[in-house]
Amino acid sequence: MDRPAVIVIGAGPAGIRAAARLVQAGLRPVLIEEGGREGGQIYRRQPANFTRPPAALYGADAGRATRLHGDFAALRAQIDWRPETLAWGVTEDGLMLLREGRAEALPWQAMILATGATERVMPVPGWTLPGVYGLGGAQIALKAQAALIGQRPVFLGTGPLLYLVAWQYAKAGADVQAVLDTSPWHLRLRAAPWLAARPGMLARGLRYTADLRRRGVRLAGGVTPLGIEGEGQVAALRWRDAAGREQRTECDAIGLGHGLRSETQLADLLQCDFAFDPVARQWLPVRDADGRSTRTGVYLAGDGALARGADAAEAAGQLAACAALRDLGHPVDELEMTTLRGRLRPMGRFRRGIETAFPWPARLAAGLPDETVICRCESITAGDIRASARALDAPEVNRAKAFIRAGMGRCQGRVCGLAAAEVLAAARGVPVEQVGRLRGAAPVKPLPAATEFAE
Amino acid sequence: MAGLFHRIGERERRPVRLVVDGTPLEALEGDTLLVAILTQRAALRLNEFDGGPRAGFCLMGACQDCRVWTEAGESLRACSTPVAEGMRILTREVAWTGQP
Numbered sequence: 001m002d003r004p005a006v007i008v009i010g011a012g013p014a015g016i017r018a019a020a021r022l023v024q025a026g027l028r029p030v031l032i033e034e035g036g037r038e039g040g041q042i043y044r045r046q047p048a049n050f051t052r053p054p055a056a057l058y059g060a061d062a063g064r065a066t067r068l069h070g071d072f073a074a075l076r077a078q079i080d081w082r083p084e085t086l087a088w089g090v091t092e093d094g095l096m097l098l099r100e101g102r103a104e105a106l107p108w109q110a111m112i113l114a115t116g117a118t119e120r121v122m123p124v125p126g127w128t129l130p131g132v133y134g135l136g137g138a139q140i141a142l143k144a145q146a147a148l149i150g151q152r153p154v155f156l157g158t159g160p161l162l163y164l165v166a167w168q169y170a171k172a173g174a175d176v177q178a179v180l181d182t183s184p185w186h187l188r189l190r191a192a193p194w195l196a197a198r199p200g201m202l203a204r205g206l207r208y209t210a211d212l213r214r215r216g217v218r219l220a221g222g223v224t225p226l227g228i229e230g231e232g233q234v235a236a237l238r239w240r241d242a243a244g245r246e247q248r249t250e251c252d253a254i255g256l257g258h259g260l261r262s263e264t265q266l267a268d269l270l271q272c273d274f275a276f277d278p279v280a281r282q283w284l285p286v287r288d289a290d291g292r293s294t295r296t297g298v299y300l301a302g303d304g305a306l307a308r309g310a311d312a313a314e315a316a317g318q319l320a321a322c323a324a325l326r327d328l329g330h331p332v333d334e335l336e337m338t339t340l341r342g343r344l345r346p347m348g349r350f351r352r353g354i355e356t357a358f359p360w361p362a363r364l365a366a367g368l369p370d371e372t373v374i375c376r377c378e379s380i381t382a383g384d385i386r387a388s389a390r391a392l393d394a395p396e397v398n399r400a401k402a403f404i405r406a407g408m409g410r411c412q413g414r415v416c417g418l419a420a421a422e423v424l425a426a427a428r429g430v431p432v433e434q435v436g437r438l439r440g441a442a443p444v445k446p447l448p449a450a451t452e453f454a455e
Numbered sequence: 456m457a458g459l460f461h462r463i464g465e466r467e468r469r470p471v472r473l474v475v476d477g478t479p480l481e482a483l484e485g486d487t488l489l490v491a492i493l494t495q496r497a498a499l500r501l502n503e504f505d506g507g508p509r510a511g512f513c514l515m516g517a518c519q520d521c522r523v524w525t526e527a528g529e530s531l532r533a534c535s536t537p538v539a540e541g542m543r544i545l546t547r548e549v550a551w552t553g554q555p
C-alpha cells in the first residue's frame with residue numbers, strides 16, 4: 001500500500017460503525033482487532049463451532065448484535081480487515097502492529113481509536129485467590145465459552161453490569177448467593193432524573209433486579225467488602241452491611257467490578273491532551289463533540305473515549321468517521337452529524353445518572369488493610385504504596401511507580417492503576433486528580449520473546 | 456482435583472488432547488486454554504512474586520494474570536489462546552529456547 005492508511009483500531013460497535021462510514025465515502029480503511037472475531041465486548045462472538053442462538057447469547061440485545069455482525073460481514077470485503085492483530089505502539093511514522101509473532105509498522109494518515117474499556121476494580125483483601133474474576137470476565141466465560149466461573153457465585157461491586165451478569169448467571173442455572181452493591185440505594189433516587197433520559201434502559205435494569213429478587217437472590221446495597229477467604233480457592237466473602245453488621249457469605253466464586261475504565265494508552269502515546277473527568281474520576285483524552293482529539297488526524301470513539309455504552313459507541317463511531325472524512329476533504333452532510341450528536345445527548349445524561357447511582361467507591365481505598373495486594377502482577381500492597389507516599393515522598397503516581405513499581409507490571413496498571421491512585425491520594429490527603437495519572441508506554445501489552453521485527 | 460469452571464452446554468464439540476505439566480488433559484475444540492485447564496483444575500499458575508496460586512482475572516487480555524508457557528518456553532495468554540491438538544503446556548516458566 002503506497003498511500004498512508006486511514007486506520008480504525010478496535011472492531012467493537014464503535015470501530016465497526018466508523019469503518020462502515022469510511023467505506024460509504026469510498027475509502028478502504030484498515031480495521032485492526034486484537035481478538036479473532038468482530039463484535040467487541042458486548043457483541044462478542046462465540047467460537048465458530050458453538051451453536052447457541054443469538055437470543056441465548058445476547059438476550060434483549062440479540063437484534064442489535066445480529067445487525068452489527070451482519071453489517072460487518074457485508075463490509076468485510078471492502079476493508080483491510082486484520083484480526084488477531086495488536087496495535088502495540090504508535091509514532092508519527094507508523095502504527096506498530098503485531099500479528100502471528102511478527103511486528104510491522106503501518107504508515108497512517110488518520111486514525112480512529114475505538115479501543116473500548118476494561119473493568120474498573122477496587123481491590124478486596126484476598127482478591128488474588130483463584131475463583132475471583134472481573135464481572136466482565138465472568139460474563140465472557142458464559143458468553144464466549146459456555147462456562148460458569150462457579151456454581152455458587154457472589155457478585156460484588158457496583159454498576160449495571162453487576163445486576164446484568166448476576167441475572168445472566170442465575171438464568172444459566174447458577175445458584176447466585178448474593179449481589180452486593182457498594183453503592184447505597186438512595187443514590188438511585190438522586191440519579192433518577194438523569195437515568196430517565198433512557199427510559200427503556202432504566203426499565204431493563206429494574207427488570208433484572210426484580211427478577212433476581214423473585215428468584216430469592218439476596219440483594220444488598222451500601223456494603224463494605226472486608227475480605228475474601230479460602231485455601232487455594234474462594235470459599236467465602238466477609239462484608240459489612242449498610243447497618244454496620246458483619247456478614248459472611250459462602251461461595252465458590254466472586255465476580256468483582258465497579259464500572260468501566262477506558263483503554264487510552266494509544267492516545268497517550270500519540271501525546272493527545274488528557275483531562276480529569278470528575279464524574280468518572282478518571283483521566284480521559286480531551287475530544288470535541290465529534291470525537292476529534294487534540295492531535296491532528298487522531299479521533300476517539302466509543303468506550304475508549306468515554307464509557308457510555310454500546311448504542312452510544314455506534315453513534316460515536318459513525319460521528320468520528322464523519323469528522324475524519326470532513327478533515328480529509330470529503331463532503332459530509334451537516335444533517336447527518338447533527339443527528340448523531342442529538343442521538344448521543346441523552347446517552348451522555350444517562351451515563352451521568354449511572355455514575356451517580358453507582359459511583360466508583362473511592363472511599364474504600366483508605367480503609368484497605370496494608371497487606372491488601374493492589375498490583376496483581378507484582379504483588380505490590382496498599383502498605384507499599386502508603387510507604388512510598390510517606391517515607392519516599394512520592395507526590396504522584398509516576399513517581400510512586402518509579403519507587404515501588406505499582407503500575408509497572410505486565411498489565412501496565414490496567415487493573416490496579418485507578419485503585420493505586422486512590423490509595424496514594426488518600427495516604428497523602430489530596431484529591432485524586434492531584435496524584436496525576438499513569439503514563440502509557442509502548443508496547444501497550446507485552447510482546448512475545450520471539451517477536452520478529454520486519455524492516 | 457475439581458475444576459473452578461463449570462460447563463453449561465456446548466458439550467458436543469470435538470475433543471482435543473493436550474498435555475499440561477506432563478499430564479494428559481482432554482479439552483473441547485473452541486475452548487480457550489484457560490477454560491480447558493480450569494474446568495479440571497483450580498489454578499493456572501503461581502505468581503512469580505508471592506508464589507500464590509492464580510487463575511486469571513479479566514478473561515479479556517488486559518490483566519496478563521493467566522500466562523502459561525509452552526514446553527519451548529514461549530509464553531501464552533491462556534484466556535485468549537484457543538486449544539490445539541497436541542499442545543504441551545507448562546504452568547511454570549522455563550527458559551525460552553527458541554525451539555518450537
Ligand SMILES: Cc1cc2nc3c(=O)[nH]c(=O)nc-3n(C[C@H](O)[C@H](O)[C@H](O)COP(=O)(O)OP(=O)(O)OC[C@H]3O[C@@H](n4cnc5c(N)ncnc54)[C@H](O)[C@@H]3O)c2cc1C
Nearest residue numbers: 010012013014034040041042087116136302303309310313
Ligand atoms: C468486559 C465487559 C463486558 C461488557 N458487557 C456489557 C453488556 O453485557 N451489556 C452492555 O450494555 N454493555 C456491556 N459492556 C459495555 C459495552 O461493552 C460497551 O459499551 C461497548 O461494547 C463499547 O463498544 P466499543 O466499540 O467502544 O468498545 P469494545 O466493544 O470494547 O471494542 C473495543 C475493541 O478494541 C479492541 N482493541 C482494544 N485495544 C486494541 C489494540 N491496542 N489493538 C487491537 N485491538 C484493540 C478490543 O479487542 C475490542 O474488540 C461491557 C464492557 C466490558 C469491558
